[in-house]
Amino acid sequence: MTPEECLIETERLIRESDFLKAISRISSPPTESRALTEKEIERMEKNGNRAEDWSRVTVGGNFDPDLVHYSHFLGSVHLGLSPGNLLLETIPLPAEIWNTVLADCNVFGRSVIRNVSLLCRTSIQTDTILMNCGRLTTETPPTSFCIGENLSLGIETGGREVPLFPEITVEIAACVAKHRADHDFLQRYSNLVHEAKKRAATARSIIESGCRILNTACLTNFCIGTGTVVDGASLVKNTILLSAPEEPVRISGGASIQNSVVQWGTEVSSMAVVENSVLGESTCIRHHGTVTNSYIGPNTAIEKGEVKASLIGPFVGFHHQALLIAVLWPEGKGNVGYGANIGSNHTGKAPDQEFWPGEGTFFGLGCNIKFPSDFTEAPYSMVATNVTVLPQRLEFPFSLINTPAERLPGLSPAINELLPGWLLSENTYAVKRNEIKFKRRNGAERNRLVFEVFRPEIVDKMLRARKRLVEVPKVKEFYTSQDIPGLGKNYLKDGARIRGIEVYTFFIRYYALRGLYRRIRESSLSRDRWDTLLSSPSEADRWEHERGVLLAEFPGISVEEALGKLIEMQEKVAENVRLSKEKDDRRGTRIIRDYAEAHPSASEDSFVRETLEETAALRKEIESLLGED
Template identity: 25%
Template sequence: MSRLRKITAAEIAAAEKNGTTAEDWSQIAVSEGFDPAQVERSRLEGRVEIGEGARIVRSRVKNYRIGPGTLIEDVTALECRRRTTFGNGVKAATMNECGGRAVAICDRLSAQTAYLLAVYRHRPKLIETLEKIIGDYAETRASETGETGRDCRIRGARFIRETRLGDGVEIDGASILENGTLCDGTRIGPDVKAYDFIAAENARIDNGTTLERCFVGESCRLDKGFTAAESLFFANCHCENGEAASIFAGPYTVSHHKSSLLIAGMFSFFNAGSGSNQSNHLFKSGAVHQAVHLRGCKFASGAYIMSPAIEGAFTMVKGNHADHHDTAIFPYSYLMEKEGRSYLLPGANLTSYGTVRDLEKWPARDRRTVGRDVINFEEHNPCVTGTMLRAVDTLHTLRDQDPAAGQYAYGKTVVRATALQRGIKLYDKAIVAALGAMLDGGTSDPRYDGTGRWIDVAGQYITKRETEAIADDIETGALRTLEEIDNRFRVFHVHYGTYARSWAEQIYASLLGHTPTAEEIREAIEAGRNAHAAMRRTTDADRDRDCSLALAVSYGADSEDETEIRADYRAVRGLE
């Protein structure tokens, strides 16, 4: 804010003539070029600082710094009534309603740091250190005076209390915002109610949404009466109409339906169908159970899961599942329910065009400008490929135990023999495609060791070894700030392709029984391309079936002419 000075007696008289009063004019500071017309029919209480060009119209303002170019119009109260950290340091009881995984939120929180806080509870020193880092940061944000950034627009709001605004924030008709931070570019719409919250850069919270103890990440959108409590939403999430309670919503978590509930779970790149639901209360030990739905899972309409449970990445869930399944090592699967039992179709989602469409649409819909959360979009990666390798080994083991069996039991699910055999074939082809892509996608450099297990840390593919090393350095004090922690994750991300190639080289060597030659690497890359092309032919055929004229039923409703019906269908579906 530009240099401020005390308001003069002449300016006070002019302001009062405009209908503005103050509790104590000596507590009012203004910019050098202040014009009394900047305040009109308003009430100023406590310490108020008015930046260059800022306007206050028909509003009550108490203990606030108003940034240059900001407009406050028809606001019942913009006030800071006490010392506050503006939502920084508030703990959200994510994943466990009883608080066992509570994450302290702040306006510099990344998905990766939040993941460590939520998931690594087996390392109490790490949790203690991270909470202290965030607590110390929260104290640097503490003040008895609220503030707005530059060029904010606050119109028609009722109560904005103990809330800090960044630059370019817009608030239009909000009901109440209390103890929160709105980072640069945030948009808040009519009837929004939010308590103890953080909204990251360019987040949009609109149309009657209600939040309590929540973090809303960069470029997220919460809309149409969505309600959430004790939840974290990271980059590009989009939730409307429904409800969330104690969830860790990794990037691109989507829920659009009024009847959908997300509760006590971890999600990312997730899509909730209408009426999808989870239960985390077994009426014994309370609401302490959790579920993990790994990257890319989808719930069909009416899907239900009783926690605890976990599904592999990119799993489609249909029906009701109450036996606490564990299918984590079976990515790209269908989990179906029949007569009260859960049936697993390993790898079946590899043939779906919907999976291809999802993988393509996520990077295209990335609205971030800051990029605090690290996100990997790579289809072929060590994390998911590693689980496919484990899945193939497991399926072979199940089959070898009883080759004549018609079905097999795994992780509280049933795997039919035909699905098992098909799963092996699908995974084998996908593994060849993935290894080829990773060998082709990065350089070989011994400085970047990607061997060993990989994990998905809230959207980032990274080795478990590096994640543990980051945790070690936090505990020892080698990493002392949130920026230093985030930078370690980003450094790995910068060299992701080289790490991934290192992993693929090690896996390929283990399959061959020796270090691959340059010629064998070239052959693996070519085999991967061929396998990928074959898989795309399968998914393209699935797309063609979805676009076939057999699905033109109800199109051309007023026509009996087949040509017109086809023309209507193709026009609406955007088909050439």
């Protein structure tokens, strides 16, 4: 996303914001309002109710005083209460107000409000249940909740601040965090957010329709979206909970949220703590997970560990006690193993260093990442268990960083061994599984997520990496970054260099051949005109990239020959996926007596079967294409 695209998208999101529209609608005076009659006041008092001034209590046209018992009214209160039942789980509850103190509040439609210690400066929409809560208040109105607050992403001490607004996406946050030299862009973005903040200013906190607020001690300066469930939270303060009936937000189990935005379909539970942060669509913070001054992208789960001053992209698995501090990772799709320490941002002078992981990076158990480091040119790489990674810039995709297999002359033992392309050659199963898994598990509808691994930007990184491996000035037993740029603080054995070239070449060509096959299927060209696909430029950016790679890798090849090669390569990929799983099967059965009875074999594995089925279908279709006259 370019800065200009970022501004256009930000302006659109703010202009079309359902949140801001709801603020405007709910902040308007009640359309139907009248004073209580003397008879209604008498009935209210008979039901155990009291008011500071009954003349400041207004009601809807069909108000029934018998819906209100043992409550106290302070200031201006509007009771637009309607009769009916609401379900709490499977239990029908009658709409009513019972044993609650209301101050400067509006209540609309069928609502159940029971045992609330103080409901102050809050507007409650229809079909809402509030039960057994402490204080729900708006302090020092007007409030814009947390809009305009700065997230210090990537640098704990500041320098990449991103002002937040409710619908902010990963792409927007990353663009603002990374374009610090473009002062005009930053100012224009800040102006847009400031305008949203002004539009959001309201005298009351808001609970939209269909919410369930239960057993919660304190809510202050909040906007709670449609269908939200807050049950047993300890604190919700200066927070916006975006929600929808089909994508409800759930806050429960002692969770605490302050100065934050929680987007659609997200869960915060089991003593999790969220402060000064944005939780993207369908995220999950659980089991004492802590998120501070961070953006957590869609479909990412944070459990038990700590995230601070970080931008974490989609589909990051973080299910154990580990640490992420000052990490700029908008690409996401990685994994953080137990005990991973990714937070060495303090030089002894200030905590001002940062780390940029690449897409799909896997951090093994107990690894230590020293800052500053940049892995963005090394997507889908893996840091092995217990490895300490020195500050570096790594530029080899699909690599393994491992502890040194041997002591080499003239090298510090702190220098690790690098195996370029290792994930593709030794663990194709993981690549295939992740691609399929992310598609199936995606719960985000508003962020533009890409699930495909082999796409132009990833292939370009592979092309650059292969070029560096090929162009070594002199063949040696091993190499460092002085010999091959982009190796970082690692060494590379010559055998691994040659293997890396082979692996990169295979998958670069595989990408291009897949593109040709897709282009043939999308075109209406007869077979005798297929070769024009290779010789004639088009306006399709993706195909032009694939065509350029194809011509460079296979000069003079015919389309028929290329399709034949694709069958061979696809079958090789399927075979590698199967072998990756079978390798685990063999090792497991050697060690665990009943391993085979407890684990599905490669032939039973769903990802293996799906890959084999795709391969068979591809072969059948290509053979059909080649068999046409």
